[in-house]
Amino acid sequence: MKKKxxxxxxxxxxxxxxxxxxxxxxxxxxxxxxxxxxxxxxGELGRILPDVSTKMLTQALxxxxxxxxxxxxxxxxxxxxxxxxxxVTARQLIPFLEHLNDWGHTQxxxxxxxxxxxxxxxx
Amino acid sequence: MKKKxxxxxxxxxxxxxxxxxxxxxxxxxxxxxxxxxxxxxxGELGRILPDVSTKMLTQALxxxxxxxxxxxxxxxxxxxxxxxxxxVTARQLIPFLEHLNDWGHTQxxxxxxxxxxxxxxxx
DNA sequence: CAGAATCCCCCACGATACTG
DNA sequence: CAGTATCGTGGGGGATTCTG
Numbered sequence: 001m002k003k004k005x006x007x008x009x010x011x012x013x014x015x016x017x018x019x020x021x022x023x024x025x026x027x028x029x030x031x032x033x034x035x036x037x038x039x040x041x042x043g044e045l046g047r048i049l050p051d052v053s054t055k056m057l058t059q060a061l062x063x064x065x066x067x068x069x070x071x072x073x074x075x076x077x078x079x080x081x082x083x084x085x086x087x088v089t090a091r092q093l094i095p096f097l098e099h100l101n102d103w104g105h106t107q108x109x110x111x112x113x114x115x116x117x118x119x120x121x122x123x
Numbered sequence: 124m125k126k127k128x129x130x131x132x133x134x135x136x137x138x139x140x141x142x143x144x145x146x147x148x149x150x151x152x153x154x155x156x157x158x159x160x161x162x163x164x165x166g167e168l169g170r171i172l173p174d175v176s177t178k179m180l181t182q183a184l185x186x187x188x189x190x191x192x193x194x195x196x197x198x199x200x201x202x203x204x205x206x207x208x209x210x211v212t213a214r215q216l217i218p219f220l221e222h223l224n225d226w227g228h229t230q231x232x233x234x235x236x237x238x239x240x241x242x243x244x245x246x
Numbered sequence: 247c248a249g250a251a252t253c254c255c256c257c258a259c260g261a262t263a264c265t266g
Numbered sequence: 267c268a269g270t271a272t273c274g275t276g277g278g279g280g281a282t283t284c285t286g
Contacts, residue, residue, distance in 0.1 A: 015227025016156045016220055022230070024147070026278095033139045042248050053280060058249060079247040080286080092226055097139055099219045104138025107145070107212070149258095165268050176260055181269065202267040203266080 022067050023093065027052050027060050032090055033097045035070065039083040064090075145190050146216065150175050150183050155213055156220045158193065162206040187213075 023029050034048050046057055061084060064070040069090040075081040146152050157171050169180055184207060187193040192213040198204040
């Protein structure tokens with residue numbers, strides 16, 4: 001039984017912290033995002049994320065797998081073939097990532113028109 | 124059946140990547156989350172995030188500030204006082220973080236009852 | 247093709263001390 | 267109180283090579 005953590009934010013044990021431990025790596029969110037509705041092979045993922053070395057990609061995939069966020073389907077054939085897809089748990093994150101994606105695009109757009117917004121926190 | 128799409132996501136230049144560059148640090152999301160609807164002083168943030176050293180906290184705050192995600196309000200008095208709050212841009216992230224928070228809590232709960240879900244990716 | 251193994255460098259980050 | 271400055275270290279992560 002847990003110590004009571006009824007505070008939603010005040011705790012470092014908040015859901016956000018937990019979530020970021022699972023998808024907060026440098027590439028994990030992007031991996032999940034790209035796997036969104038597809039199965040992808042190792043090489044395909046690598047091509048989609050060119051800045052991720054195979055070592056890091058492997059590592060991230062392993063962690064996601066043992067975290068039960070992705071499924072690794074291996075085909076014993078020659079040449080080898082492995083397909084990655086999301087678990088249902090991970091899929092629950094897609095809406096979040098979608099919004100984040102929108103937010104990102106909006107920011108990019110605002111940047112490009114030199115819009116320096118902000119200033120008011122207007123409590 | 125996967126090859127199909129000129130998937131929108133294929134770009135590493137996607138919004139998710141961009142967004143994670145801004146809030147994807149190790150602590151940034153948690154900082155934003157905790158600032159959600161309040162102003163917090165430096166020390167308060169530090170206490171809320173005990174695992175974050177002052178150095179890292181300072182650094183993260185500086186980056187968030189120059190990224191125009193937080194506002195740093197300084198009071199020239201003795202002893203010094205600084206209050207941090209979110210910009211409106213950052214506030215747009217709160218709903219998503221809420222979603223993420225919920226997801227996290229759900230996962231924690233599922234873990235604690237030993238629920239090993241998953242298996243089907245069923246595209 | 248999908249990784250594992252190895253080598254190695256660099257800097258992210260903690261610890262500590264100091265300051266306005 | 268809210269930071270800066272400095273130092274030292276671990277390990278994150280790239281490049282390369284090898285294998286089933």
